[in-house]
Amino acid sequence: MTQTYQIALLPGDGIGPEIIGVTVYILNAVGQQYGLQFEFSQALIGGAAIDETGDPLPQETLDTCRRSDAVLLAAIGGYKWDNLPRRQRPETGLLGLRAGLELFANLRPAQILPQLVDSSTLKREVVEGVDIMVVRELTGGVYFGEPKGIFAAETGEQRGVNTMAYSDHEIDRIAKVAFETAQKRNQRLCSVDKANVLEVSQLWRDRVNALASSYPDIELSHMYVDNAAMQLVRAPKQFDTIVTGNLFGDILSDAAAMLTGSIGMLPSASIGDGNPGVFEPVHGSAPDIAGEDKANPLAQVLSAAMMLRYGLDEPAAADKLEKAVFQVLDQGYRTGDIMSEGMTYVGCQGMGDALLKAL
Numbered sequence: 001m002t003q004t005y006q007i008a009l010l011p012g013d014g015i016g017p018e019i020i021g022v023t024v025y026i027l028n029a030v031g032q033q034y035g036l037q038f039e040f041s042q043a044l045i046g047g048a049a050i051d052e053t054g055d056p057l058p059q060e061t062l063d064t065c066r067r068s069d070a071v072l073l074a075a076i077g078g079y080k081w082d083n084l085p086r087r088q089r090p091e092t093g094l095l096g097l098r099a100g101l102e103l104f105a106n107l108r109p110a111q112i113l114p115q116l117v118d119s120s121t122l123k124r125e126v127v128e129g130v131d132i133m134v135v136r137e138l139t140g141g142v143y144f145g146e147p148k149g150i151f152a153a154e155t156g157e158q159r160g161v162n163t164m165a166y167s168d169h170e171i172d173r174i175a176k177v178a179f180e181t182a183q184k185r186n187q188r189l190c191s192v193d194k195a196n197v198l199e200v201s202q203l204w205r206d207r208v209n210a211l212a213s214s215y216p217d218i219e220l221s222h223m224y225v226d227n228a229a230m231q232l233v234r235a236p237k238q239f240d241t242i243v244t245g246n247l248f249g250d251i252l253s254d255a256a257a258m259l260t261g262s263i264g265m266l267p268s269a270s271i272g273d274g275n276p277g278v279f280e281p282v283h284g285s286a287p288d289i290a291g292e293d294k295a296n297p298l299a300q301v302l303s304a305a306m307m308l309r310y311g312l313d314e315p316a317a318a319d320k321l322e323k324a325v326f327q328v329l330d331q332g333y334r335t336g337d338i339m340s341e342g343m344t345y346v347g348c349q350g351m352g353d354a355l356l357k358a359l
């Protein structure tokens with residue numbers, strides 16, 4: 001029997017259409033093997049949506065996403081839209097999508113694949129075996145807190161204001177996702193905050209501690225964010241699962257990503273309660289290489305694997321997709337961003353063809 005899934009497809013900007021094009025035919029190929037049929041509904045987001053409608057997240061796009069089983073997103077943004085007012089910027093579309101689907105948890109794996117250990121800028125002995133999952137709170141904290149804005153101060157100066165705020169329920173639900181994620185991994189959870197300075201972090205730490213008794217199998221630790229940044233580059237193997245707020249998570253997950261050496265290899269999943277999840281690569285729209293068949297599609301393909309695993313509960317198909325990625329790397333195929341001596345250079349399409357063969 002064939003299982004049919006509705007997938008909202010958001011190619012966005014820059015290399016987005018190239019990497020999502022490859023991913024669609026790879027998904028169809030894996031679907032055929034596992035009795036899965038994907039019905040894709042393409043919708044506009046980011047700069048492409050601004051050009052067409054003036055709005056980085058048209059209502060129609062949000063409606064399409066809400067009607068689907070999962071959302072596969074590529075990337076948004078580009079030089080062309082950098083100087084628009086904030087509410088019309090591509091990034092505003094992305095934040096709106098996360099808020100509109102109430103995607104409060106962002107899961108970002110940073111795993112060093114044995115085939116790519118030498119892509120890391122850190123020493124082999126430091127990064128070999130690194131396997132970290134950063135669970136970042138996504139819909140609260142300083143990116144959303146009020147008041148915010150640029151105000152005229154009494155001194156005559158301007159004053160820029162953002163507010164870092166978390167309520168009990170926001171901390172509890174992200175901590176729960178993190179404890180449960182750690183249960184599926186190596187049962188270690190490190191909560192990162194700045195509780196020595198920030199009240200909002202003190203509340204974060206108190207709530208995480210309060211939940212810990214419900215997860216006696218998890219070894220919980222706490223770390224200040226500045227130390228966590230240091231430890232990530234000094235001794236990253238000490239981490240299993242990390243949970244942290246929106247701003248700290250934004251920065252630390254990028255630092256964790258760079259341990260692997262290539263941003264073109266990293267997928268992510270954003271999930272909420274009940275709504276479809278959004279699955280997207282960590283990297284941006286890479287406008288510097290857009291349209292040149294140079295983009296690495298593997299992060300997008302691995303995002304599709306996360307979609308199969310976390311969004312559609314199809315772990316066998318997810319495994320197959322991930323295995324195909326490992327296989328093409330074993331065979332020596334490399335896009336420019338992960339190229340090294342003796343390997344076979346391929347473009348975005350070439351990598352897609354190699355994956356198709358591996359499947």
Ligand code: NAD
Binds near residue numbers: 015076079281286
């Ligand atoms: P970027 O991730 O787009 O690019 C950084 C560098 O990595 C570039 O040299 C790029 O060529 C390279 N790169 C990225 N993805 C690659 C891939 N798949 N294959 C090969 N090389 C790859 O980050 P940036 O340059 O800071 O931002 C460019 C635009 O993307 C900006 O408008 C930014 O706002 C936007 N952006 C979007 C997202 C998102 O959609 N989630 C995330 C980050 C940045």
